[in-house]
């Protein structure tokens with residue numbers, strides 16, 4: 007019964023290849039301000055912010071980095087203080103020991119292998135200690151050269167709801183989205199889903215009646 011209902015809903019909205027562009031266009035119009043919520047003024051600050059944002063909120067990271075970026079301006083600065091001092095300075099973002107270790111390792115590699123600059127390619131970013139695929143994808147996209155699609159909890163939930171993927175694993179979801187979403191939208195697409203997920207398609211109470219893509223969504227409740 008439930009399965010035939012889902013099949014019927016999918017038939018009603020049509021194939022995802024035909025829906026993806028209108029969904030993106032409508033979400034762009036509805037969330038024109040959709041952008042990364044982390045505050046940064048340079049590629050280095052971006053990289054540090056994204057590394058600190060694991061397991062915590064962007065608001066919390068911004069609170070910590072406001073002071074952090076006054077004290078730590080260059081990769082050398084992160085290595086010039088004792089590890090415990092860096093740990094104290096990022097304590098409020100949680101998992102401070104692991105994060106401090108990752109930051110120090112990353113700064114060392116930036117200096118040794120990248121002339122102190124943040125690299126742009128996914129492969130290079132993934133070489134940095136403590137930089138996983140999601141972090142690398144966010145940094146590459148914000149630096150203007152998205153090479154993948156960032157999959158966080160909102161992106162995963164909304165991609166499933168609008169019928170763009172049936173997968174559960176983030177790597178497989180990203181693969182589905184890379185096949186579906188036009189490359190020029192790889193950078194903005196996650197922001198659109200994140201903002202739509204926060205404002206309209208809320209996890210426990212989706213506001214389907216207010217949703218600009220309700221006629222294109224197989225999970226619509228109206």
Ligand code: SF4
Nearest residue numbers: 207212214217220223
């Ligand atoms: S129609 Fe409902 S379930 Fe579908 S995206 Fe909109 S709010 Fe979410």
